[in-house]
Amino acid sequence: MFGPGSQFNAFFNDPRWALAMVRATVLEAAHPQIGAALIENSTFVAHPWRRLYNTFLSMQRMFGADDHTRQREAARLNRMHARLSGTDAKMRPYDARDPGARAWVVATLFESAVTMCRLSGQPLEQTTMEKLYAEFRAFLAAMGDEAGHLPPTLPAFWQYFDRVVEEELENTEALRIILYKLFDHLPAPPVLEGLPTVWAAGRALAGPVIGTITVASLPEPFRRRAGLPEIPGAQTLTQSAYLAVGLGRFLPEGWIQAEGLAGLLTLSPDSDDPRARTVRAVRDGMKRAGALLRLITPLPEQPGSARATVPQRGAAEFFHEVLDQTGDGYLEWPDLAAMARELSGRLDLDEPQETRLYNAYADWWRELRTALDRDGDGRISQEEYAAGVTSLAGPALIRVAEVLFEATDSDGNGTIDAEEYRSLFRTAFRRDTAGTDGTYSRGAFVRDFLSFMAGRRRSTPYDPLLSQA
Known part of the structure; x- marks a missing residue:
């Protein structure tokens, strides 16, 4: 069958x-x-x-x-x-x-x-x-x-x-x-x-x-x-x-492969995948074509068009790109559950680890709702988020980072090696990520995750993790 x-x-x-x-x-x-x-x-x-x-x-x-x-x-x-x-x-x-x-x-x-x-x-x-x-x-x-x-x-x-x-x-x-x-x-x-x-x-x-x-x-x-x-x-x-x-x-056998096409659609041009070199070349050519097209038929600027040149993102941008996973304009439990679901799927977690990750995100949701839900409607609007953005990196979010690190560290040796890193990020170590011993330490992982999730800065490895379309 x-x-x-x-x-x-x-x-x-x-x-x-x-x-x-x-x-x-x-x-x-x-x-x-x-x-x-x-x-x-x-x-x-x-x-x-x-x-x-x-x-x-x-x-x-x-x-x-x-x-x-x-x-x-x-x-x-x-x-x-x-x-x-x-x-x-x-x-x-x-x-x-x-x-x-x-x-x-x-x-x-x-x-x-x-x-x-x-x-x-x-x-x-x-x-x-x-x-x-x-x-x-x-x-x-x-x-x-x-x-x-x-x-x-x-x-x-x-x-x-x-x-x-x-x-x-x-x-x-x-x-x-x-x-x-x-x-x-x-x-x-x-x-x-x-x-x-x-x-x-x-x-x-x-x-x-x-x-x-x-x-x-x-x-x-x-x-x-x-x-x-x-x-x-x-x-x-x-x-x-x-x-x-x-x-x-x-077409000749092998010309159309569903697996290759699906991977290409989600492949970041910044990836270390060999196909990314072709993607970058195609993108550069299309940028030139796009510049010509803008001269002929100007189109309104699209959200996120300056993404490659702006290292910082505003609260509204982070809210819509990362936090609002379901796209309904609000931050609610299903949005954080979607994050846990995506990370669990990437790491192919067993039931105990998956449950720990969901529970960590549930604790973070309760912390967020207490700190940011000012009108008590059970959800967080963009305005409520922007007003209390500094409250994001509390103890519950630190726990999310720790649980995610432990889930990624499949051999339990206290560091993330190249293979474990690829399981989560689907790309190889970056020079600014791996330590001198060629691994990603617990402290560095937690620090980078908190910095990203608090919306303070962009991150080449973390952006595709949760904000990728």
Whole structure:
């Protein structure tokens, strides 16, 4: 069911997955429980590229051939889902562990894979479709969910899918953000950081097209119920897009590798990765093109455009780049939980260490709320943060730094070596980080982490850790 020889593995490097994954995400967001969890807890608005990369890594682990890796990743996902619960704007409870919601996530991935083949003029044969469906049911079983949460047969699945589409899906806030806000305000990936004009020009052209293609590919009953617009020619555009993207499958083997592409999108030009040299060369060329473009069609200055030349950041900038992980304009517990989730995933922590890190962030949240939440509404606004920014580096934040150091120091020898450093920062030691013995000491780590999180200065290793889009 998994690894080489599986039907999913045959699709893994298929470029059509880029469109299919966007479509599946929209269908997930239309489910009331999933949409509420996304709005309250997800970083998909403020950090879409980071979330995309983490999702890719998770699916790679789950569908790979190594059973131990799959079990470990399933346990991590289950722990993450156990922390995502609450009530939506209509006071309806949501819980990421809900079996129906989890089954719907898997259902959207399978149905979108089938749809991408149909729209590109190569519908799956019945036996291939049944094999792929069995693999997705096995994926759900690997998560620990009972197989019965998805129908046992393919004909029964289509009845289930149609029922959910017609009776349960809604035009949720998360769906509207993905379709009408995310593409219009999508931040540049790290590879294009510092090129706001070039990125804004490309996004202005591509955003509406991707949105139109995604809407046109959704099930017609849902489009009608949700009041999504019917744009003349959208169906033809959608089929043409899937067909054109699908031509990438005929390129020589190895030219399109999903893992390499996902890594490139999140690769910082300052990284020591060999590909970064090419990235820097491309970025320099695009800067020259951007300068020419600004002369022809001036565009408004984008937030963060002076990032490469300004060593200090203001309180508002730090608030939106680092603290407001969910992008809703406030600092709340889900923002700090998102930080703990990102760090736990990078370090691939086991349950005890992961819990210690979450608990440290929870203590910091309580300390922040006590010091900064002046109006008592349970969240911290940008104004409240700016007024009390000096209160950030208290005992609880020091504890966060210490717990993170201990989690990174996997061999427990009291220092972070080059391999441990790369696990956290995804790059090699910098000359101003490693000590004379070639390691990162506890004191230096805590000092640098506090300096960064208190918003006092930028940091080449720490910026991509939590502020990367």
